[in-house]
Amino acid sequence: MEIIQTDPYVENLAELFSATKRTGVQNIIETNLRSEHGTVIKRPLGTARKFIDFDGLMFISSHFKNQALTHTIPVNTDVVIGPLAKKPLRVTTPLLISGMAYKRALSAKFKAAFALGSTKAGTATNTGEGAYLQQERELAQKLIVQYPRIPLHRNLTMLRDANAIEIQIAQGASAGGAQAPYPHLIRTSLPALRNTRDLPKLVSFLKKAGDGIPVGIKFSLSDHLEEEIDFCLKSGVDYLALEGAQAATVAAAPILEDDFGLPTLIGLCRAVKHLRLRKAENKVSLIISGGFNSPGQCLKALALGANAIYMGTMPLFAASHTQSLKAVPWEPPTQLAMEGGKMSKRFNWRKGAHDLGNYLNSCTEEIKEGVRALGKRALLEVNERDLVSLDEITSKITGIPLGYYKRKT
Known part of the structure; x- marks a missing residue:
C-alpha cells in the first residue's frame, strides 16, 4: 500500500485504475481477446451499452379518480396472439419465452427446462432457429416453431404440431446475419425465403401447413x-415479433451488438404508431423484445401498445438460478446452458423448469399488482394515459406528457 501511495504515477499500479476508468474493463478485455486471436470475437448475451429505455416513464398512482384495488381482486392477464387467425395462440400471461436455438445455442436439457417451465406458467416457448427437439414439443403446452429463411430441420409434421409459426428474418443482437453457414449446401423440400418477393407466398404456405394457426x-x-x-x-402475417438493440444472442460480433439497430423503446413507439395509422393494431399482434429485465418494464411496454413481451436473458438466468453455482467461479454460467458447455451435463432440467415457472409466475403476479394499483381489472385496460414522462427526450419519443407539467384533459 505504501508503494501505491509513494511511487510516481508512471511506475504505480494505480495507473491501472485511471486507465480502466477511462476506457472501461470490457473494452480492455475485448482488446486483449482481439490481440490474442486475430479474428472477429464473439460476445455472448448482447450489448452492455445503456440505451434510452423505459426508465424515463412512470405510472400514475391512482387515489381518488380510480381507487387502487385490493390484492384479492382478480386481474385478467390473458393475451391472444393472432386474433384473426383460425386458431389464435392464447396464453394467460403477456410474457413469452423467446427463441433460443437447440444445438446452435442451448442444450437439450435447457430447452426441456424452458418447455416445461413455460407450461407451468401458462405461456408459450419458442424453438428458435435451430434443430427441432421432439421433447420440447412434448413438454410445452404452447410451442412457437421458428421457421428460418433456409428451413433447416423443419418438415410439415412439425408445422402442423405447432401452436404458431414464426418466420425468422433477423434478430436484434446480430443485425440480421444469415441463419446457417453455407446455406447453398442445404437441401429441403420446404419453401425458403431467399428474397422479399417470396414472403407473401411463404406466409400463405405456412398458414395452410399450420391449418390456421x-x-x-x-x-x-x-x-x-x-x-x-x-x-x-x-x-x-398474423403477428409481428420486433426486437430492439438491447436483445441478447448466443454470440455475435460486438459491432453488431453495440452499433446496429434501434433501441427497443424507440422502435416500439414507432411500430405502434404505424400499426394504428394502418388501422391494424387490433388485427395484427405485436410482440416486442430486447432488454426486458423487470415486470415494470414489461407493463410499460404493454401500456404503450405491445400485446406481449418476448424474454430471453432473464428466463436463462431464472432457469439457472442456484445451479449456476455448479459453474462459477471457474466457468461462466453460460457453460451450464450451452450445447457442449463444460458444465452442461450437470444441469438438472426439472429443477430448472420449476425455477423458471416460479420466475414467470412471480413476474405475472407483479404485473397484476401494477394493474390493480392503477384501479383496473384487466391488462387490456392499461394504456399510455396511465403513464407520465420524466424527461423531454422520452416524452418526444413516446408522446407521453411530461410529469412536471399538468396534463391537458
Whole structure:
C-alpha cells in the first residue's frame, strides 16, 4: 500500500485504475481477446451499452379518480396472439419465452427446462432457429416453431404440431446475419425465403401447413421499420415479433451488438404508431423484445401498445438460478446452458423448469399488482394515459406528457 501511495504515477499500479476508468474493463478485455486471436470475437448475451429505455416513464398512482384495488381482486392477464387467425395462440400471461436455438445455442436439457417451465406458467416457448427437439414439443403446452429463411430441420409434421409459426428474418443482437453457414449446401423440400418477393407466398404456405394457426415474422428494429411493417401487413402475417438493440444472442460480433439497430423503446413507439395509422393494431399482434429485465418494464411496454413481451436473458438466468453455482467461479454460467458447455451435463432440467415457472409466475403476479394499483381489472385496460414522462427526450419519443407539467384533459 505504501508503494501505491509513494511511487510516481508512471511506475504505480494505480495507473491501472485511471486507465480502466477511462476506457472501461470490457473494452480492455475485448482488446486483449482481439490481440490474442486475430479474428472477429464473439460476445455472448448482447450489448452492455445503456440505451434510452423505459426508465424515463412512470405510472400514475391512482387515489381518488380510480381507487387502487385490493390484492384479492382478480386481474385478467390473458393475451391472444393472432386474433384473426383460425386458431389464435392464447396464453394467460403477456410474457413469452423467446427463441433460443437447440444445438446452435442451448442444450437439450435447457430447452426441456424452458418447455416445461413455460407450461407451468401458462405461456408459450419458442424453438428458435435451430434443430427441432421432439421433447420440447412434448413438454410445452404452447410451442412457437421458428421457421428460418433456409428451413433447416423443419418438415410439415412439425408445422402442423405447432401452436404458431414464426418466420425468422433477423434478430436484434446480430443485425440480421444469415441463419446457417453455407446455406447453398442445404437441401429441403420446404419453401425458403431467399428474397422479399417470396414472403407473401411463404406466409400463405405456412398458414395452410399450420391449418390456421398464427403465422408471424421476426426481425430487428431499424430505421426502415415502417416500410418493413407495410410489407409484412401486405403479406398477410398474423403477428409481428420486433426486437430492439438491447436483445441478447448466443454470440455475435460486438459491432453488431453495440452499433446496429434501434433501441427497443424507440422502435416500439414507432411500430405502434404505424400499426394504428394502418388501422391494424387490433388485427395484427405485436410482440416486442430486447432488454426486458423487470415486470415494470414489461407493463410499460404493454401500456404503450405491445400485446406481449418476448424474454430471453432473464428466463436463462431464472432457469439457472442456484445451479449456476455448479459453474462459477471457474466457468461462466453460460457453460451450464450451452450445447457442449463444460458444465452442461450437470444441469438438472426439472429443477430448472420449476425455477423458471416460479420466475414467470412471480413476474405475472407483479404485473397484476401494477394493474390493480392503477384501479383496473384487466391488462387490456392499461394504456399510455396511465403513464407520465420524466424527461423531454422520452416524452418526444413516446408522446407521453411530461410529469412536471399538468396534463391537458
